[in-house]
Amino acid sequence: MERIEHRACFGGWQDVYRHESSVLGCTMAFAVYLPPQADKRKLPVLYWLSGLTCNEQNFITKAGAQRYAAEHGVILVAPDTSPRGDDVADADGYDLGKGAGFYLNATQQPWAAHYRMQDYIVDELPALVEANLAATGARAISGHSMGGHGALTLALKHPGRYRSVSAFSPIVAPSQVPWGEKAFAAYLGADRAAWAQHDAVELLKTAGEKLPLLVDQGDADEFLHSQLKPELLKAAAHAAGHPLVLRMQPGYDHSYYFIASFIGDHIAHHAKALQA
Template identity: 80%
Template sequence: MSLERIEHRACFGGWQDVYRHRSTVLDSTMNFAVYLPPQAAQSRLPVLYWLSGLTCNEQNFITKAGAQRYAAEHGVILVAPDTSPRGDDVADAEGYDLGKGAGFYLNATQAPWASHYRMHDYIVDELPALIEAELAASDVRAISGHSMGGHGALSIALRNPGRYRSASAFSPIVAPSQVPWGQKAFTAYLGEDRQAWKAWDTVELIASAREHLPLRVDQGEADEFLREQLRPELLQAACERVGHPLDLRLHAGYDHSYYFIASFIGEHVAWHAQHLR
């Protein structure tokens, strides 16, 4: 798996890079961003994977969140992949919430999506193997994300016990089976069988989780999607039922934007750094 570096910028004593490679899992040429803090010049470092939300690509987090200064402070590599497979031969749909830019971090089983939309396997297996083989990364991992990416971070961590030290999210879709964004995507990617949806739904996964992984969720109370699409109270109730640890923090006045993420990303990086030691 060869890497082509297409961006290389000095940042807080380290390097903010973007790479391009051919993904076998997605049968697609993919970009991903990686921030290598200055400590990476001396040793292999743990990795915090960031999964972005609907309409985003690898650029949104690295240009808007301001996370690099905190990664440099704590000696953590940041990896931000794209949100879906890309290319002229990749299936797409009308609207922003299905198709390109809206991969939902699952493995699609339905045509025409199944041939490319395997973002779960890309994030869990193929991309870390590449990062750990080619860059200054250890196999100690944490995962975080925003909105659709928050769904991805939480569900991926719960589906893969032992693979991540911690998981966090900003404004996540915690119960995609119960909200319009998730129902549209799951119907297209996974079919009509709602039983099959449970394997990709954080609230459902909590009920049978084999590992009580530390979870942190930050949610803005002025988020325009809070009541219809996000519904953090469903995650809170699910965790309380089984005694799963959850640090749910609600913030008055904050919306769904990267202004919210930038306000608290330093606390998330520090929290993950404690678990990555």
């Protein structure tokens, strides 16, 4: 790990690290906020997964999360959204390729060589963080849009790995909406049974761990009816008896203004679970 940014923030440090990822086969950057309590003891970690077109910078510069992380004594880790580099496959458009990894392990060429974001987020990155920073093994996960999809699916697919999960404006049923259909067809191929392993609505049907889901969704979100469809998550959770708090927030859109308005609630939610 090489630290490439280091800035004082709310009594702690907002850093960015660069490292060579053996899982992704490229150089990756990730952001870490270390609250002031990290000077004295190891702390739990909240992993934040960003959405389409984003990298490790969007959350740390727009969400205003550091204030709440300092208050609750939680480390924030915000990775990039895809592999990067000249050798990494890409595509025209913002919703496939670089900046659009969808937090899964691709099985189809040319994507399979580098697009293994599931293994990176679940295994390689936490191992790196816990070995090199003041981090315990207590983990939570959250995210926005494509990252909300990632947070929900990774928590559902890996019982016991996270103590809490939440999402803003998540793509809850990617198998049923254009963003997910395009990405899944490219990364996973035509077999929709493979798609179901990365679809929160489908995963809820067989989830063994009833980890409560906290979801905030703006009712003025421009993607609400075409890409997000939170009503599908609500129906799936009800059918499976899975605990879900779905808060429809009046007047809010898909932007980081929405995230900044409610990120304090989410960090408090995770801190309670992480420090229990």
